[in-house]
Amino acid sequence: xATLEIRDLHVTVEAENATKEILKGVDLTVKQGETxxxxxxxxxxxxxxxxxxxxxxxxTVSGGTVTLDGEDVLEMSVDERARAGxxxxxxxPVEVPGVSVSNFxxxxxxxxxxxxxxxxxxxxxxxxxxxxLNMDPAFAERNVNEGFSxxxxxxxxxxxxxxxxxxxxxxxxxxxxxxxxxLRIVSEGVNRxxxxxxxxxxxxxxxxxxxxxxxxxxxxxxxxxxIVESGxxxxxxxxxxxxxEAYVKGGPVAGGHSKxxxx
Amino acid sequence: xxxxxNSPTSGYAPAGGPPPVGSTTAGSIAVAAxxxxxxxxxxxxxxxxxxxxxxxxxxxEWRFTPLERLRGLHDGTATATGGGVKVVVEAPEGVxxxxxxxxxxxxxxxxxxxxxxxxxxxxxxEQASVVTVPxxxxxxxxxxxxxxxxxxxxxxxQVIELGAFAEALVVLDHTGDAVLAANVDxxxxxxxxxxxxxxxxxxDKAVHVAQHNALVGRDASFKSVVVTFGGDVxxxxxxxxxxxxxxxxELFGLYLTDAGQHQEHRLLVDHNVPHxxxxxxxxxxxxxxxxxxxxxxxxxxxxxxxxxxTYEMNRNLVxxxxxxxxxxxxxxxxxxxxxxxxxxxATGRFDDEQLFYLMxxxxxxxxxxxxVVRGFFAELVQQIGLPDIEERLIAKIxxxxxxxxx
Numbered sequence: 001x002a003t004l005e006i007r008d009l010h011v012t013v014e015a016e017n018a019t020k021e022i023l024k025g026v027d028l029t030v031k032q033g034e035t036x037x038x039x040x041x042x043x044x045x046x047x048x049x050x051x052x053x054x055x056x057x058x059x060t061v062s063g064g065t066v067t068l069d070g071e072d073v074l075e076m077s078v079d080e081r082a083r084a085g086x087x088x089x090x091x092x093p094v095e096v097p098g099v100s101v102s103n104f105x106x107x108x109x110x111x112x113x114x115x116x117x118x119x120x121x122x123x124x125x126x127x128x129x130x131x132x133l134n135m136d137p138a139f140a141e142r143n144v145n146e147g148f149s150x151x152x153x154x155x156x157x158x159x160x161x162x163x164x165x166x167x168x169x170x171x172x173x174x175x176x177x178x179x180x181x182x183l184r185i186v187s188e189g190v191n192r193x194x195x196x197x198x199x200x201x202x203x204x205x206x207x208x209x210x211x212x213x214x215x216x217x218x219x220x221x222x223x224x225x226x227i228v229e230s231g232x233x234x235x236x237x238x239x240x241x242x243x244x245e246a247y248v249k250g251g252p253v254a255g256g257h258s259k260x261x262x263x
Numbered sequence: 264x265x266x267x268x269n270s271p272t273s274g275y276a277p278a279g280g281p282p283p284v285g286s287t288t289a290g291s292i293a294v295a296a297x298x299x300x301x302x303x304x305x306x307x308x309x310x311x312x313x314x315x316x317x318x319x320x321x322x323x324e325w326r327f328t329p330l331e332r333l334r335g336l337h338d339g340t341a342t343a344t345g346g347g348v349k350v351v352v353e354a355p356e357g358v359x360x361x362x363x364x365x366x367x368x369x370x371x372x373x374x375x376x377x378x379x380x381x382x383x384x385x386x387x388x389e390q391a392s393v394v395t396v397p398x399x400x401x402x403x404x405x406x407x408x409x410x411x412x413x414x415x416x417x418x419x420x421q422v423i424e425l426g427a428f429a430e431a432l433v434v435l436d437h438t439g440d441a442v443l444a445a446n447v448d449x450x451x452x453x454x455x456x457x458x459x460x461x462x463x464x465x466x467d468k469a470v471h472v473a474q475h476n477a478l479v480g481r482d483a484s485f486k487s488v489v490v491t492f493g494g495d496v497x498x499x500x501x502x503x504x505x506x507x508x509x510x511x512x513e514l515f516g517l518y519l520t521d522a523g524q525h526q527e528h529r530l531l532v533d534h535n536v537p538h539x540x541x542x543x544x545x546x547x548x549x550x551x552x553x554x555x556x557x558x559x560x561x562x563x564x565x566x567x568x569x570x571x572x573t574y575e576m577n578r579n580l581v582x583x584x585x586x587x588x589x590x591x592x593x594x595x596x597x598x599x600x601x602x603x604x605x606x607x608x609a610t611g612r613f614d615d616e617q618l619f620y621l622m623x624x625x626x627x628x629x630x631x632x633x634x635v636v637r638g639f640f641a642e643l644v645q646q647i648g649l650p651d652i653e654e655r656l657i658a659k660i661x662x663x664x665x666x667x668x669x
Contacts, residue, residue, distance in 0.1 A: 055623075097611055097639070099635055108625050111625035111627065
């Protein structure tokens, strides 16, 4: 059974000639089949956790360990992590001009699966997955994320999630910028993957809205670069009613004005 | 109905991101009574090198070129070595290949040298090669002109002439090490169809400066495919003028500029007669410290050239830091009675975020870079429409990427 174990993770980032510690000792275990929601105010370090786990070069791990089934994730390059079964659905997916969605999907599926998928079944597999996400077939011929609307980008991320079948999926604010219809479609995609029982899901979000569609087993409150409280789904209800104020030093948080800089 | 589209930064640059450091993209559409394309040059066209001052580097036509690396082609100090550059012409049956002296009337008909090096080449060459495809001859095999540098310095002149309704494909292959300045004339009779593929696959030290002049006959079609991979300095100047209405010119270019290389492509399409078409698409990828690509696209629509339809585009993909692109499309319109005129230029970079995104989907770094570069060129390679050449280009791009990215 796939298990992602994060122990006392410390992560720093270089900012204006100074090294700033963003993650200050994160402990979390995500097992296959489980869904963990990580909720927290802006600037708490949620996205840093997501990108650090995926291996983004901007972030430096200054302490702690991350293992996937005992394998040292931090020793792996970005692509090795993905091939080991880690998937990050990004908050801001990147445009890749000149590379079509279909070429991209096939190249990544080939890399992750270790062999090129058989063409006939692959075409069918992609077509069906796109249909389930209400994506126009013409989408496959567009360049990756180029000119995509916010909703299209997120559907494209979930399409990859469905096709690559990771062992641990990290969804970084997948709900941000989506209207209710798009949120429902994207959530259904995530739920299909969860229902397989083969993926551990780390759902990072600022809002409780997505938790109406994707029911977490565990909810963690993230503040000041670490998990400050953990509980069951009832913790989300509490946050819905009370906000993050109780967890943030120095007064209330102005929601939605500043975003973590992840790029 | 006049229509001008100006989108100098359209499409390609990553949304929200700044253009890469060390790149310039300028564009202009001028509506002028007098051509500035001509007046921007420091001297009028001439066959005589003495009519051009030795450039100092601040002239409009030389400002991007590293003169100190031209090995004396620009200042008269480069002396032909009388050997060391071999030219072999292979032509199918029905084609005449001649070596002629400079007084031959067929030389210089397609265009006049417009800068000092082209005039130097014209003033210094000894024998020109003239390849003639008689009228109504349709070749099924290409004419191959292999220019093989063996360390020498040479001035060359080549003429390729197609009679009325003749059809031919010419492949000009440049390899090895040479210091070469040349003029190449393409003369297309009425209704003729000529495709020229000029491949610059030089060794690292080669210096190659050439002016290509095409004179497109009535209802004739000219297609130029310029592919530049190697050399220390390559500066090519494809130029097109029309001898009668109904002519079409397609100018395609593809370059891969590596560390330390200077690759400069300057184009001019002079719409000097009515009802002609032109389409220019140049794409380049750059990588490594000191890689410098220059693209100048001049299109002139003269007052009498009613019914002109023209479009030009240049796109650059910057793969690493330290590379520089200068891209200057320039469209000059002297009549409003045209079908269409537009230009676009954009420079984008393959940045760390793209690399991270692709790698986060399991794709190894090397494959990620290749994926992007191949995709970038694929559309252009297809547009070229020559299956044999396509395969060779793709194989060559792969080889270059293999060597450079590995």
